[in-house]
Amino acid sequence: MRYGVISDIHSNLEALDAVMALFKKERIQSILCLGDIVGYGPNPNECVDRISGLKKVQSTAGSHDYASVGLKDMTWFNDMAVRALTWTKRKLTEKSRAFLMRLPRLVDGSAFTLAHGSPRDPIDEYLLSSLQFLDNLPYFRTPVSFIGHTHVPAVFYTDSLGVIQNKPLPEGRAVSFDPEGKTIVNVGSVGQPRDGDPRACAVIYDSEKRQVKMVRCAYDIESVQKKMRQASLPLYLIERLGYGR
Numbered sequence: 001m002r003y004g005v006i007s008d009i010h011s012n013l014e015a016l017d018a019v020m021a022l023f024k025k026e027r028i029q030s031i032l033c034l035g036d037i038v039g040y041g042p043n044p045n046e047c048v049d050r051i052s053g054l055k056k057v058q059s060t061a062g063s064h065d066y067a068s069v070g071l072k073d074m075t076w077f078n079d080m081a082v083r084a085l086t087w088t089k090r091k092l093t094e095k096s097r098a099f100l101m102r103l104p105r106l107v108d109g110s111a112f113t114l115a116h117g118s119p120r121d122p123i124d125e126y127l128l129s130s131l132q133f134l135d136n137l138p139y140f141r142t143p144v145s146f147i148g149h150t151h152v153p154a155v156f157y158t159d160s161l162g163v164i165q166n167k168p169l170p171e172g173r174a175v176s177f178d179p180e181g182k183t184i185v186n187v188g189s190v191g192q193p194r195d196g197d198p199r200a201c202a203v204i205y206d207s208e209k210r211q212v213k214m215v216r217c218a219y220d221i222e223s224v225q226k227k228m229r230q231a232s233l234p235l236y237l238i239e240r241l242g243y244g245r
Contacts, residue, residue: 002027005187005203005212007034007116007148009051010064011041011088012191012241015200016050018219019190026204026215034148034187035062035103035116038092040084040237041191042227044068048096061103062116062149063123068092069100072123080234087231111207113145118184126150127184130164137182143210144183146203152195153188153203153214157181168195169203174211185212192237198244 004023009016023031031054038044039062051059064081066072068088077085092100105122107114118125118132119139126149127136133156136145153169158181169175169185177183188201195201199216206212221241228238 001029001207003030003032003205003207004028005032005034005146005185005205006190007187008036008062008151008189008191009033009038009047010036010189010191011038011044011047012224013041013043013046013050014219014221014224015191016047018217019200019202020050022202022215022217023204028204030056030058032112032114032146032205033057033059034114034146035060036064036148037062038068038088038096038100039064039081040233041224042231042233044088044091045093045096048099052099058107058109058114059103060107060114060116060122061100061105064088065100065103066123069097071101076124080236083234084237087233108140109142111142112205113140113142115145115147117149118147119145127156127186130156130166133164133166133184136184140182143179143181144177144185144205144212146205147184147186148189150186150194151189151192152186153201154186155212156184169212169214171214171216174206174209174213176209176211179210188214192241193244196244198242
């Protein structure tokens with residue numbers, strides 16, 4: 001099966017719609033969503049509606065999702081994130097709130113594991129280092145685990161010599177993983193990339209070929225920024241969309 005894997009949409013409807021259009025062209029059969037559907041951006045309800053309305057989707061919760069519905073303390077976040085979350089909480093409909101509150105912390109399937117942060121700490125851990133990858137290995141049993149949260153696409157695995165590899169995920173090039181080993185793939189961010197490329201980021205996973213491919217697509221950033229200004233969201237959050245930082 002061909003899966004579209006997305007994370008960190010952050011209420012960015014234009015970016016989400018661009019990725020979903022790309023997935024349609026790629027004949028994606030099912031969607032895996034790793035959380036943070038809301039937060040930061042101007043269209044929380046619309047993004048929740050897009051994800052909840054999909055026929056074939058598996059989704060986990062992210063830190064912003066839980067904070068926006070009172071399931072996580074907002075003192076964990078920086079001031080700008082708190083301002084955006086406070087605005088988001090006011091805007092969420094009861095339907096959106098109910099959906100976000102039902103999202104699980106972890107999806108532990110037979111072929112893959114889904115978490116926002118990491119298998120060890122699904123909501124909060126920023127998995128950035130090879131040591132963290134090693135520490136997370138006992139916490140998932142599948143060949144591959146998909147994560148987000150850092151907003152930076154990357155792949156962690158152990159090579160044929162037993163050396164832990166921590167590499168950026170290349171755009172447009174399929175990366176195979178060993179079904180006998182374990183791989184963690186960070187799929188980056190749809191709505192607020194932080195790897196220096198402002199285009200929306202996602203991953204295509206082919207479960208039969210055991211391959212992942214990172215894809216990027218441009219979207220109307222200025223339109224999102226305009227809506228954020230109208231909502232009086234923090235200037236830094238508005239400007240960073242244009243830089244991918």
